Amino acid sequence: SAGCRCQSPSEEEYDAPPYVSLRWSWEIDFHYFTNDSTNITSHFLFKPKSSIFKVVTKWNETSVNDTMDLVILPKPVGFGKLAEFNLTVLVKRFAEYFAWTNMTMQFKFVEDAGGLFPTESQTVESSSHNKFFTRTDEVYECISSIPIPMGPYVTVVFSNMTFQAFEAESDPSDDRLREVCPRDFKSNIPITILTGCSLLLIFVVAAVVFGVTVFLDRRKSKEN
Incomplete structure (x- = not known):
């Protein structure tokens, strides 16, 4: 069985070989603006302290596992102004490579959040462009911060990140190749x-x- 092992208040690790193995620090920046000339902004920075990870595998017509959903559910502790939050990452396999494609976030602010935050349920998505394109037998690594816009009002920022998919190992050997991000x-x-x-x-x-x-x-x- 696999689960979340939290390394620090903002760093999480999860192993579920051979599907995924990951470690990262992350935070979500909510920034809402007024529509009038005052240009007032309400900011809320959400740093999940611990999460529940779920992998939902999908098989194609030839019984090949080429797609999976990585569902991330932060535990209610430390939600702050948020009443609900979850993030689903669609990970696809392209022959010997994998990539993140769509990312879907659902959230809801508490009624007394104040400011300009919407109190009804919200669903936002990233672009469908391939992200973290890496060979399945390699490890994607990026120390630098990677901001991913989720529409005009939400940005997810990952850092200190390692990620494997489809041929993941909990403890990859030293000779396993690394795909270092361009930012690093x-x-x-x-x-x-x-x-x-x-x-x-x-x-x-x-x-x-x-x-x-x-x-x-x-x-x-x-x-x-």
């Missing part, structure tokens, strides 16, 4: 490499300018 790759490029690239670019540009100048001088001398 950009932030981890040493400044010496960036400086070297800049100098190389300057050198190439200078060489091209010099070559063109020599060519034009020779052409003029021939014309004369």
Whole structure:
């Protein structure tokens, strides 16, 4: 049996091999604006302290498990202004790869939440674009914050994230390949490499300018 093991107030871990194995820190930013000229904003930052995870597998007509729903239900402790909340992530398999596609969030604020928050049940969705596209035999990793808009008023932010799907391992070996997110790759490029690239670019540009100048001088001398 698998369940949620909370590592810190905002970090969660869940293992259900071979379907999924994950660890992340996350928070949900609700930001509602007035429709008048005052432009007032009501903000609420929800940081789930612990959650219940459920995996609902789906099989295609050839009896291949190529789709699953990852349902996340934060426990009521620390809900604050929220009366209800759940997030469902649709994870799809594409041959040797997987990706998150649709994300659907349902929530409801308490009656006395105040401000501009809606007190009726709300359903918001992310775009259907592939997210965290990774080989099924690799581990997706991203230390940097990854904001995912869920419509105009809600943003989910993941960080310190590892995720596996369809061929997951609770304790992946050191030789299992990692898919590092572009945000981490950009932030981890040493400044010496960036400086070297800049100098190389300057050198190439200078060489091209010099070559063109020599060519034009020779052409003029021939014309004369």
